Amino acid sequence: MLVLALGSAVALSFFVGEGDLSNEALRGTLLRLRAWRLANTVLAGAALAGAGVLVQGLFRNPLASPSILGTSAGATLGGVLVLVLWNALLAARLDWIPAELILPVGCLLGAWLSLTILLAVTGRGASIVTVLLTGFILSSLFLSLGSLLMSLAQNTWEMGRAVVAFTLGGVDAKGPRHAALALPLVAVTSIVAMGWSRHLDLLLSGEEEAQSLGVDVDAARRWVIVWASTLTAAAVAIGGNVAFVGLVVPHALRPFTGPEHRVLIPAALVGGAAFLTAADVLTRVLPSAGTIPLGVVTGLVGAPLFLLLLARASREGRIA
Amino acid sequence: MKSGLQVRDLWASYRRGPDVVRGVDLDAPRGSITALLGPNGSGKSTLLKALVGLVDSRGEVALDGEDLRTVTPEQRAQRVAYVPQRSLLSAPLLVHSVVAQGRFPHRRGLGGLGQEDQQIVDAALADADISHLACRPFTELSGGEQQRVLLARALATGADVLLMDEPTSAQDVRHALELHAILGRLRERGAAILVCLHDLSEVCAIADRAVLLECGSVHADGPANEIVHDRHITPVYGVELIEGGGLGFKLAKEEADG
Numbered sequence: 408m409l410v411l412a413l414g415s416a417v418a419l420s421f422f423v424g425e426g427d428l429s430n431e432a433l434r435g436t437l438l439r440l441r442a443w444r445l446a447n448t449v450l451a452g453a454a455l456a457g458a459g460v461l462v463q464g465l466f467r468n469p470l471a472s473p474s475i476l477g478t479s480a481g482a483t484l485g486g487v488l489v490l491v492l493w494n495a496l497l498a499a500r501l502d503w504i505p506a507e508l509i510l511p512v513g514c515l516l517g518a519w520l521s522l523t524i525l526l527a528v529t530g531r532g533a534s535i536v537t538v539l540l541t542g543f544i545l546s547s548l549f550l551s552l553g554s555l556l557m558s559l560a561q562n563t564w565e566m567g568r569a570v571v572a573f574t575l576g577g578v579d580a581k582g583p584r585h586a587a588l589a590l591p592l593v594a595v596t597s598i599v600a601m602g603w604s605r606h607l608d609l610l611l612s613g614e615e616e617a618q619s620l621g622v623d624v625d626a627a628r629r630w631v632i633v634w635a636s637t638l639t640a641a642a643v644a645i646g647g648n649v650a651f652v653g654l655v656v657p658h659a660l661r662p663f664t665g666p667e668h669r670v671l672i673p674a675a676l677v678g679g680a681a682f683l684t685a686a687d688v689l690t691r692v693l694p695s696a697g698t699i700p701l702g703v704v705t706g707l708v709g710a711p712l713f714l715l716l717l718a719r720a721s722r723e724g725r726i727a
Numbered sequence: 728m729k730s731g732l733q734v735r736d737l738w739a740s741y742r743r744g745p746d747v748v749r750g751v752d753l754d755a756p757r758g759s760i761t762a763l764l765g766p767n768g769s770g771k772s773t774l775l776k777a778l779v780g781l782v783d784s785r786g787e788v789a790l791d792g793e794d795l796r797t798v799t800p801e802q803r804a805q806r807v808a809y810v811p812q813r814s815l816l817s818a819p820l821l822v823h824s825v826v827a828q829g830r831f832p833h834r835r836g837l838g839g840l841g842q843e844d845q846q847i848v849d850a851a852l853a854d855a856d857i858s859h860l861a862c863r864p865f866t867e868l869s870g871g872e873q874q875r876v877l878l879a880r881a882l883a884t885g886a887d888v889l890l891m892d893e894p895t896s897a898q899d900v901r902h903a904l905e906l907h908a909i910l911g912r913l914r915e916r917g918a919a920i921l922v923c924l925h926d927l928s929e930v931c932a933i934a935d936r937a938v939l940l941e942c943g944s945v946h947a948d949g950p951a952n953e954i955v956h957d958r959h960i961t962p963v964y965g966v967e968l969i970e971g972g973g974l975g976f977k978l979a980k981e982e983a984d985g
Contacts, residue, residue: 467815609828613815619779620884621804621832666818 409677416684446586449680451646456679458638459653464607472653473639477545482643484549485517494566514640522632592641600634604668649702651709731756731919737786739777747773749943755921763923765940771923775890779809804832808881810891819864829883855879870897891922907933
């Protein structure tokens with residue numbers, strides 16, 4: 408069913424949007440552009456949903472996701488920082504390295520730092536609210552720092568353009584270089600992360616039980632943070648800070664897959680790809696004067712769902 | 728060399744806080760059930776957690792003469808199983824999957840359970856009398872049933888040292904008696920069982936030996952029926968046994984008068 412959903416979203420994404428496919432001269436170019444856009448969307452969606460499953464498992468918190476915990480904001484800040492430093496200091500000498508190549512490195516460091524700070528601040532066994540509030544504060548902090556950097560970057564037109572284009576996000580105008588870079592990151596990380604499925608399943612029972620059953624909890628946390636950061640970084644490097652995919656997709660899937668990560672992680676990868684592709688199609692068909700950013704569509708779906716889940720958790724007394 | 732679990736001069740604390748367990752010596756020999764007694768806050772649960780490395784501790788912990796403090800978490804989990812009072816699991820994992828988690832320290836890779844693992848899981852389900860619950864979600868079970876699942880998961884590790892934290896606290900009388908029977912069978916197979924008990928009336932019913940803790944130190948250690956005696960119980964709990972009343976208790980005189 409998931410694969411079917413992905414298939415339909417993929418088909419739609421080829422045939423929907425501005426431009427006339429009946430024009431023979433344009434058809435080839437148009438389809439090629441849409442194919443690259445599609446490849447990037449699929450990768451970003453899969454990465455975000457995969458990262459969502461990982462952080463939800465890591466924090467034993469069904470309301471966690473890379474955007475809510477500030478991981479995406481951290482990745483964005485890391486990306487901006489690297490772009491600014493790159494343009495200011497090194498680009499003159501190392502201009503043979505394209506900026507797309509160093510961007511994910513900054514995103515990765517930012518995402519990793521963000522999750523590490525979150526874990527250090529909240530400590531073991533923190534309540535759902537503590538984790539969410541800390542993530543919110545971190546997110547605000549990183550976005551402020553990012554804005555500060557952006558205002559500094561306005562000095563030169565070239566740098567300003569690169570930074571603004573990155574922070575606005577979106578999968579349009581993302582080409583083969585982005586996809587080629589993200590594909591191995593997402594593929595390798597997902598496969599390795601699946602190898603930690605059993606650890607994540609055991610962590611569902613809390614760290615004490617997991618440790619008593621032989622899980623090296625500290626190592627598991629360290630590595631899951633690395634995998635979640637890498638996936639978030641890959642997604643942010645492609646599409647910017649697209650919120651709620653990591654929250655919505657695992658939630659929509661759990662009733663069908665159950666909580667076991669061995670099934671949930673691959674399902675989330677496919678489901679995330681389908682969800683973001685469908686959202687991208689929506690940005691093209693919804694009536695608007697210009698282009699609707701991808702994050703707007705995911706937010707319109709994700710934010711109400713988050714509220715619903717929060718209300719349910721609060722009613723069931725799982726919040727404290 | 729002694730067989731079973733030996734603990735010498737064990738000190739334990741939560742995150743470098745004050746010591747909750749203070750210089751405890753105890754033995755849990757194979758083929759016997761050792762009860763860990765003491766009022767609330769006397770360090771019973773912390774002591775069990777220290778034995779499986781869940782809290783900061785120092786001192787000697789050995790199994791059959793081999794130091795347990797230097798082995799990896801997986802190696803320890805293969806030999807010593809810990810059954811918490813209740814699980815924090817709030818995801819609807821099936822009972823079979825929860826019990827299969829006990830095979831974690833033995834398994835590698837992503838694949839499903841091997842045939843041998845499967846047999847061990849089935850045997851653990853049967854030993855804990857919950858085979859009929861195997862396909863139910865853990866979160867839908869009663870507290871007593873969940874406790875059985877945790878016991879089955881511990882049995883599935885193949886460990887023959889079992890540490891249990893107040894296993895009967897969530898059970899009604901019949902289920903508690905059934906649990907006593909299960910523990911009795913495990914003892915006959917040569918397991919070393921160390922169990923925290925809240926209810927003193929249970930001690931003589933299931934335990935061979937008892938260790939009475941007070942403020943983190945051992946107050947008395949010996950055969951269960953000798954430890955559950957006014958001589959030891961009154962100074963620690965402030966209660967007296969009712970004479971001829973079996974294992975019922977009443978408040979000690981000075982408290983009742985005051």
